[in-house]
Amino acid sequence: MIDWNQIRELRSATGKEDFAVIVDLFLEEVEESLRNLENRTGAEDLRAGLHFLKGSALNLGFTGLSCLCQQGERTGTMDIAEIRGCFARSRADFLAGLGLCEES
Template identity: 40%
Template sequence: MIHWPRVNQLRDEVGADEFDEVVQIFMDEVQEVISKLREDTSRTEIEQNLHFLKGSALSLGFDRFSKLCQDGERKAAAGEGSDVNLAEIYSEFDQSRSVFEAGLADNLK
C-alpha cells in the first residue's frame, strides 16, 4: 500500500525539516482534487484530475492509490470515464492515508 523506500527517499531529498510541509501540501492538494472529482458529476475533467492524483501519489509512495488513479486515467482517456470506480479510489486514499500516518514514525530511517 505504501512504498516506504520512496517515502524515505523523498525525506532525504527535501530534508527532515521540510518533509512535514511536503506531506501536508500533498494531503491538502489531494483532498482538493478529490473534492473536484466529487463535484464533476459529468466527469469532464476526470482524466486530468486522476493524472494529477497519480503523480502526487507516486511521489509520496502511495502505491495502490496511484495504481487505481492510473487505471482510472487510462479508462477516461479511452472514453470510458463513466466506468471509473471513484468510490474505490476515495476509499483507497483514506486507507492509504491511515496506514501512512500510523506507520510514519516506524518506517522512516
C-alpha cells in the first residue's frame, strides 16, 4: 500500500530533482537493509534493523512495508520473504503510479 498524499507532500517540499534523488537513495537503502536483516542475530538487533526500515518506508509512503516492519519490531520476529514480497509489490506500485501522481 502506498500513501500518495505523503509522496505528493514530499515531492512538493523537496522539488522534482531532489525528490528523484531521495527515491533512488531510498530504494538502494531498502535493498541494503533487507540484505542486512537476513544476517541479524538477536531480537534487539533485529528490532533495530526493522525500526530503521519502518521509518524509511513510512517517510516515503510505503505504509504496507512500514506496518510489516512495525509488527516484526513488536514481536522480535520477521518473515523476510513476506517483507521482501511486500517491498517488491510496493516498489512496483510506486514506480507505476509516479506518473499519475505527478499529474494530480
